[in-house]
Amino acid sequence: MTATQLPRVAAPQGRARRRRRPSPSRAALPLLAPFCLLFGVFFLLPIGYAIHESLYAVRRSGLGFGTPERVFAGFDNYAKVFDDGIFLSGVGRLLLFGFVQVPVMLGLALLLALLLDGTAARCKPFFRLVYFLPYAVPGVIAAIVWAFLYTPQISPFGLDLLADDVVLGSIGNIVTWTWTGFNMLVIYSALQAVPRDIYEAAAIDGAGPLRIAWQIKIPMVRPSLALTAVFSVIGTLQLFNEPRVLSDVTANVPKDYTPLMWSLQVALDRNDYALGSAIAVVLAVLTGGLSLLFLRLSSWLTTRGAR
Template identity: 55%
Template sequence: MVVATEHTTAGERATDPPPARQGTGTGIGKAPAPAARTGVRRSRTRAGVLLLVPFLALFTWVYVLPIGFALYQSLFRQERSGLGLEAPERVFAGLDNYGRVLTDDAVISGVGRVLLFGVVQVPVMLGLALLLALLLDSAVVRFAGFFKLAFFLPYAVPGVIAAILWAFLYLPSFSPLRVALDIDFLAPGTVLWSTANVVTWSWTGYNMIIIYTALQAVPRELYEAARMDGASPLRINLSIKIPLVRPAIVLTGLFSLIGSLQLFNEPSVIRTITTNVTSTYTPAMAAYQAAFGANDYHYAAAIAVLLALTTCVLSFLFFKLTERRAR
């Protein structure tokens, strides 16, 4: 009886769960104390701040400080006393420079010109970039690497050099295009679109690479499933590829919109071969003319600040519009 009792007790002990492991002083099996969690959280926050310091320093130096300095300069103006023989005196002008900008017909005309430029040129350029990216992503194209390099090569040419190359093609005495197409590329009604052609030639390959990279991230299983369901290549492009690369298209559209508002290099070069491009043809050219042509840096700063605000507002509206259409 004693042996059976001992056997039963041992069996019951065998089925019991093992007792909780006691702490041995090493911290194994114990939840961290609140003080320890706070210390870990602080160390992670400190590490994150240290990683952000280089970016914040560079961002402040090349972006925040120039904008702040432009804001400061835009609040003053230069005044000369007497016959103008004395050194000019800088006086506080408040918002007078901004009032001048808003009533300057040349600046307002330049803003309207670049907005028209962006409305027409940006969709055409992004449409060509999307078409080229879809062609390179298709299975029927051979030597995709060669064509990818060929389409991207114009972006490697600096904007000023590209404008000079196309300027020779626009000149009546040199251009074979003028003879073949019988078009005056430097006429008042066509010089803006001649400039748009240079920009499109230079930047289509860059935008194509961004969209093509987004296409490469799409799982190929989606295409195979669509083909098994009987979808044509056109339907796959319209229903799968284009909707999935919409963020890349929106990104390139935003960059192109900002570039249109900052248009400077191409019209400045074309201005050397025609009188139909003035020194205030775009807002950026107007700011340059005010600063280095008229030595009115305060007025130029006001133009730059208003141009930056316009860019921010239009970029925000562009994001809202694309987000609403995506929904």
């Protein structure tokens, strides 16, 4: 009698191979591809082209009557940016503008955000919309409306708000009116993310609304304040719409009032695109440097305050 032969079972050869899952970075590439493409075409490529153009110049031989020739100029255009002092005076004017306007605007935005976040506030959606509504108005349209209000002949204020000694403050009023609501919404969103248990615990300990706002709410939204401050610094150095509109109304705002206005004037009126590109590149480097410096200062103050 023969024994029944059992079928052979293949011995397990190591662990079963696991299916390889795509890494999160590879899975995100198809989603990021449209953004990267548009970012490169409409942001990085123009920056590279501006840097390239700033290194060249168009020169004519024969006392300026010869055939124009495009030659490599190196850093000559960058030297011209600082020659006549127009760029430095414009930057100084903007630094003075930002030193006064940015704290006032962010202070108003913080105050409005705290009022909306208060427990006694009523009709929050309505007032949130009212505060944010000026930002929805295009900057050029807002500047035109305020220009009519500033014109002495038709101004309801009865004052010459376009005089040489107050025109910078008039521009600051337009910028503050436009951007306070946007910054308020950023700060208010940060306040909404703070757990309400913290406020309740502080109230149980006897803290009033003012103390809660000063010692709890403001420190909790410090990153949002730093973010809005950086955006404000960048916007200050790139100030263009408001003074450009007012330059058509008053002679106290010349065409080279800000560096960005001067860059446009040089490129379009003088047909010197190389120098205009150099002005734009220098302004971009200055804006990035000041923004980085402000971020470092804000981080240092936050670290020091936490100790």
